[in-house]
Amino acid sequence: CTFCIVPMTRGPERSRPLAEILREVRHLLDYGFREIELLGQTVNHWGEPEGDLDFADLLEAVATLPGVQRLRFVTSYPRDFTPRMVAQVGRHGNICPYLHLPVQSGSDRVLRRMGRGYTRGEYLDLVAQLRAARPDLALSTDLIVGFPGETESDFQQTLDLVKEVRFGSLFAFNYSPRPGTAAPRLDGAVDPEEASERLQRLFQLQETIQREINESLVGEEFEVLVTGWGRQPGTQTGRTPCHRIVHFPVGEAVPLGSTTRVQVETALAHSLLGRQIPALVAV
Structure with a gap:
C-alpha cells in the first residue's frame, strides 16, 4: 500500500512451516490454553514454505486439533481472502465469529490511490460471503481519514459503507505521512482540521452503531x-x-x-x- 511502512521495517513476508505451527499449538494446549490466535501482518497470505498449502489448509489443520476450543486469526487482507478461506470460517464452530478486515476507505478513488488492490464493491461482496457462511459473524475494520486527495464526497462514501456493513468496532486514524512511502508524493493534501472533523464524525457514527449492536445482545x-x-x-x-x-x-x-x-x-x-x-x- 502507498501509505504503509511495514514492508520497509520488517522485510519480506515469511511463513512458518505447518508442522512447526501445529507443534506450538499442541504445546500450548498441553499447558491448558483454550484459545489460539494465528497472528500475521497479513495472516491470510500464509503458505507452506516449499509447498502448495495455503491459509485455508492452516485453518483446517488447527481448528481440527483436539482441545482447540477457540480459534482466532488476525489480520486478514481483503483482496486475498479466498472462497476456500470463507468456507473454513463457516465450517468450524470453534473458529470465533469475529474477523478483523481492514477496508481503509469506502471510496474507490481513494482505494486506488492507496494501492489496496480491491474495490468497494469487492469488499462488500466479501462481507456478504462471510456473513452467508457465518451469520453471527462480527466484523471490525481499520479506516484512514484525510488520505491525500480525499474529498467530502469520498469521505461520505466511507460513512455510507460503515452504515451498510455495521462493524462491531473500528480503528480509525487521521492520515500521517511515513518517510519512504509513496503517499506523501500524492497531490491533494487534506487540511488537518478538516481531517480531524471528519474523524470525529466517523467516531460519532460508529458509537451509535456500536451501541445498537450491543443493545441487541442484552439477554443473550x-x-x-x-x-x-x-x-x-x-x-x-x-x-x-x-x-x-x-x-x-x-x-x-x-x-x-x-x-x-x-x-x-x-x-x-x-x-x-x-x-x-x-x-x-x-x-
Missing part, C-alpha cells in the same frame, strides 16, 4: 473467556466469542484463562455488563 448468554479483573471491586472481565468485552460481578473468583457463562444485562457503547450464570451441578 455467552461463554466468556476470563481475561482479568474489572475496575469495580468484585468484578471480572472477559471476551465473548464475538470479541465483545463483558464485565460481571463474581462471588468466587474465576481463574484467568478459563471460561464462564455470562448473561448480558446492560449494553454500553464499548462494552457489556452481565451476570454470571451458575454452572449446573449433576445429581
Whole structure:
C-alpha cells in the first residue's frame, strides 16, 4: 500500500512451516490454553514454505486439533481472502465469529490511490460471503481519514459503507505521512482540521452503531473467556466469542484463562455488563 511502512521495517513476508505451527499449538494446549490466535501482518497470505498449502489448509489443520476450543486469526487482507478461506470460517464452530478486515476507505478513488488492490464493491461482496457462511459473524475494520486527495464526497462514501456493513468496532486514524512511502508524493493534501472533523464524525457514527449492536445482545448468554479483573471491586472481565468485552460481578473468583457463562444485562457503547450464570451441578 502507498501509505504503509511495514514492508520497509520488517522485510519480506515469511511463513512458518505447518508442522512447526501445529507443534506450538499442541504445546500450548498441553499447558491448558483454550484459545489460539494465528497472528500475521497479513495472516491470510500464509503458505507452506516449499509447498502448495495455503491459509485455508492452516485453518483446517488447527481448528481440527483436539482441545482447540477457540480459534482466532488476525489480520486478514481483503483482496486475498479466498472462497476456500470463507468456507473454513463457516465450517468450524470453534473458529470465533469475529474477523478483523481492514477496508481503509469506502471510496474507490481513494482505494486506488492507496494501492489496496480491491474495490468497494469487492469488499462488500466479501462481507456478504462471510456473513452467508457465518451469520453471527462480527466484523471490525481499520479506516484512514484525510488520505491525500480525499474529498467530502469520498469521505461520505466511507460513512455510507460503515452504515451498510455495521462493524462491531473500528480503528480509525487521521492520515500521517511515513518517510519512504509513496503517499506523501500524492497531490491533494487534506487540511488537518478538516481531517480531524471528519474523524470525529466517523467516531460519532460508529458509537451509535456500536451501541445498537450491543443493545441487541442484552439477554443473550455467552461463554466468556476470563481475561482479568474489572475496575469495580468484585468484578471480572472477559471476551465473548464475538470479541465483545463483558464485565460481571463474581462471588468466587474465576481463574484467568478459563471460561464462564455470562448473561448480558446492560449494553454500553464499548462494552457489556452481565451476570454470571451458575454452572449446573449433576445429581
